[in-house]
Amino acid sequence: MRIGDVVVDPPLVLGPMAGTTNRVYRLLCRRGGAGLVYSEMVSINAIVHDSDRTLRMLRTFEGERPVSIQLFGSEPEIMADAVSAVEEAGADIIDINMGCSVSKVRRNDAGVALMGRPERAAAVTAAAASVSAVPVTVKIRAGLVAGDDGYVALARRLRDAGAAAVAIHARTASAGFGGWADWRHIARLVEALDVPVIGNGDVAGPADAPRMMRETGCAAVMIARGAWGRPWVFGQAAAAVRGEPIPPDPSPAQRLGIALLHAQMLARDCEERIAIHEMRAQMHHYVRGLPNARSFRGRVNRVSTLDDLRRLVESHVADLSAEDEADGAVCEGTTCRRGRNET
Numbered sequence: 001m002r003i004g005d006v007v008v009d010p011p012l013v014l015g016p017m018a019g020t021t022n023r024v025y026r027l028l029c030r031r032g033g034a035g036l037v038y039s040e041m042v043s044i045n046a047i048v049h050d051s052d053r054t055l056r057m058l059r060t061f062e063g064e065r066p067v068s069i070q071l072f073g074s075e076p077e078i079m080a081d082a083v084s085a086v087e088e089a090g091a092d093i094i095d096i097n098m099g100c101s102v103s104k105v106r107r108n109d110a111g112v113a114l115m116g117r118p119e120r121a122a123a124v125t126a127a128a129a130s131v132s133a134v135p136v137t138v139k140i141r142a143g144l145v146a147g148d149d150g151y152v153a154l155a156r157r158l159r160d161a162g163a164a165a166v167a168i169h170a171r172t173a174s175a176g177f178g179g180w181a182d183w184r185h186i187a188r189l190v191e192a193l194d195v196p197v198i199g200n201g202d203v204a205g206p207a208d209a210p211r212m213m214r215e216t217g218c219a220a221v222m223i224a225r226g227a228w229g230r231p232w233v234f235g236q237a238a239a240a241v242r243g244e245p246i247p248p249d250p251s252p253a254q255r256l257g258i259a260l261l262h263a264q265m266l267a268r269d270c271e272e273r274i275a276i277h278e279m280r281a282q283m284h285h286y287v288r289g290l291p292n293a294r295s296f297r298g299r300v301n302r303v304s305t306l307d308d309l310r311r312l313v314e315s316h317v318a319d320l321s322a323e324d325e326a327d328g329a330v331c332e333g334t335t336c337r338r339g340r341n342e343t
């Protein structure tokens with residue numbers, strides 16, 4: 001897939017997630033095989049007010065490129081002012097959030113509120129596209145409520161305003177994250193637009209990616225929650241899209257090693273205290289499906305330094321290896337008694 005001059009290969013995209021897709025996790029996902037990574041949403045008002053915290057959110061690593069920085073806001077002039085700061089930060093693409101329904105965003109007429117104001121949505125898109133040297137894209141939902149198919153006309157209008165691609169989370173705004181994404185909305189958008197459509201919603205594992213492409217004709221697949229604690233999922237999905245066998249998940253020890261690397265990189269990138277706080281949630285994801293995950297999660301919640309976390313991970317890996325050996329001994333008999341996975 002190409003978005004303007006930006007080549008996205010493989011056509012697998014890490015979706016924006018507040019609290020997760022900082023530059024460290026984006027780099028891990030690029031290394032894990034993603035073709036494009038999105039930042040979490042960043043407020044244009046905070047950018048133009050030079051908020052330190054916000055400017056830190058704009059930082060990128062060279063190795064994660066191509067990277068899309070996602071913005072939210074509803075004032076065309078402020079959007080135009082924010083663009084240069086985002087370009088300077090190294091964005092290859094600027095995305096405008098029109099799908100977020102959390103109240104602090106919606107209250108400011110931004111996020112999904114823009115879908116209810118097509119005129120304003122087009123003005124915000126045009127404001128960014130007219131000053132941006134990099135492609136501008138939008139991320140929308142499949143309408144505000146069930147049966148509202150205005151998203152198709154809106155997407156056409158945004159394209160006319162300068163959007164170089166459209167990502168669609170195939171749920172309505174009122175559905176939040178409930179029920180299932182209805183991929184037919186993605187297919188409808190593909191039919192209606194002559195710019196790339198990125199399909200999103202409920203790609204839970206690698207095999208779902210080629211299925212979404214087949215069923216909808218989308219140019220690329222965006223994975224958000226399915227990449228939690230699994231930066232390698234993109235390489236697996238890329239193999240599936242190429243029609244090759246899906247590589248196995250890394251071993252439990254390798255998974256925990258990647259989790260620890262994630263923590264170390266984050267601790268170098270921000271304050272250790274903040275990194276550990278963020279990593280607690282991420283560690284919960286990394287151990288999903290591993291033996292003794294529940295007790296690990298209980299202990300990780302009490303960790304307060306990187307050293308504590310390293311010791312915890314090392315002792316968990318040692319426990320897992322000891323169990324493997326014990327299970328191996330049992331398996332040498334006639335019956336294998338493994339299968340104590342917790343989720």
Ligand SMILES: Cc1cc2nc3c(=O)[nH]c(=O)nc-3n(C[C@H](O)[C@H](O)[C@H](O)COP(=O)(O)O)c2cc1C
Nearest residue numbers: 015016017018040041097169201202203223224225
């Ligand atoms: C914790 C969390 C944070 C999110 N933050 C953003 C965000 O900043 N911007 C955005 O456009 N979507 C955001 N999303 C929505 C995801 O990008 C995606 O559209 C949604 O989770 C559906 O895709 P999935 O089924 O692959 O998770 C967020 C979702 C979650 C779960």
